[in-house]
Amino acid sequence: MSETTNSLTMKTYIDFSEVKINNNITLSLADSGQTVEAMRKREKVTSIVSTIILYAVVLFLALLMIFPFYWMIITSLKSKVEIDYIEQTLYPSVIMWSNYVYVFQTFDFLQYMGNTIIVAIFSTIGTLITTIIAAFAFARLQFKGREAIFLIFLMTMMIPGEMMVISNYITVASFGWIGNGQTRVEAYAAMIVPFWISVFYIYLLRQNFKQIPNELYLAAKVDGKSDWSFLWKVMVPLAMPTLISITILKFMGTWNSYVWPNLVTNDVDFRLISNGLRGSAFTDADTGQTSYGYQMAATVLVTVPLFLLFIFFRKYIMRGVGRAGIKG
Numbered sequence: 001m002s003e004t005t006n007s008l009t010m011k012t013y014i015d016f017s018e019v020k021i022n023n024n025i026t027l028s029l030a031d032s033g034q035t036v037e038a039m040r041k042r043e044k045v046t047s048i049v050s051t052i053i054l055y056a057v058v059l060f061l062a063l064l065m066i067f068p069f070y071w072m073i074i075t076s077l078k079s080k081v082e083i084d085y086i087e088q089t090l091y092p093s094v095i096m097w098s099n100y101v102y103v104f105q106t107f108d109f110l111q112y113m114g115n116t117i118i119v120a121i122f123s124t125i126g127t128l129i130t131t132i133i134a135a136f137a138f139a140r141l142q143f144k145g146r147e148a149i150f151l152i153f154l155m156t157m158m159i160p161g162e163m164m165v166i167s168n169y170i171t172v173a174s175f176g177w178i179g180n181g182q183t184r185v186e187a188y189a190a191m192i193v194p195f196w197i198s199v200f201y202i203y204l205l206r207q208n209f210k211q212i213p214n215e216l217y218l219a220a221k222v223d224g225k226s227d228w229s230f231l232w233k234v235m236v237p238l239a240m241p242t243l244i245s246i247t248i249l250k251f252m253g254t255w256n257s258y259v260w261p262n263l264v265t266n267d268v269d270f271r272l273i274s275n276g277l278r279g280s281a282f283t284d285a286d287t288g289q290t291s292y293g294y295q296m297a298a299t300v301l302v303t304v305p306l307f308l309l310f311i312f313f314r315k316y317i318m319r320g321v322g323r324a325g326i327k328g
Helices: 002-076 080-084 098-106 109-139 146-156 161-174 184-195 199-209 214-222 227-238 240-256 259-264 273-277 292-324
Strands: none
Touching (some): 109 146, 109 240, 146 199, 161 259, 214 227, 240 292, 259 273, 273 292
16 A cells, blocks of 8 residues: 555656656746847847937938038039128028039130040050050069069059159150140150050059969960960950959049149140149129139039049949959
């Protein structure tokens, strides 16, 4: 009888223990589920907050970049009285489209635009030729001192461009390209030739050339191809996105140049569009004050081609610069 009672007691204790253990496991799983759910909610909230902060910062920076262009546009549509007024407004009270009409009547767009396009085209072509040849030499050809010479090239990037103005001026003066009796061809040569070499573009294209597998070069050599043929038939087509980027950036740089064309040209008829914008066409002869409404209208017209150029070719710029930063 006692053994039967003990057996029942043990069985009951075991059953209660199993229930207690099962209940503890159930409670633990429930607590774990609540903890995981809480962690997911916290992560979701953190992600939303960080996204909002990120977009807010990007929006602020975008507005900071866009505001000068917006101010240029609204200034080009304001009257002189409104521009000279102390309390400036974010929108013109009266839209003055006549500012643009005046610019077309007084500002010689065709002359300045023609000078700028000629200088930009020949400067870009010369830069592309020197950049392709130099980048190929530093990327593929084996010669003594290659890395040392390239290092010296990179060191020159640390020198501010303003320090090269005097030496460049002396160089073009020794060629007889500046001074009294300067011709249009000499003026163009003085603005173009000194900037046919760009260390940054050489470095950019060299990095792109180094991504091209060396097996292609060796295979071309086995087929009897010369280095010159391999360069123009294989490497240049493969590096076309980077070359397009260099073309666009060089063209835009020439379009915006101001100091050097103003320094080496004696006749205002030889200068570029940026020099024309700072000329006397928008200065009142009686008071000597600049008519900023007219000047901003001309600036808008000059900026539009570059803006459209960037809009249509921005993917090539991003692709070219991105490819140059990736190791092959």
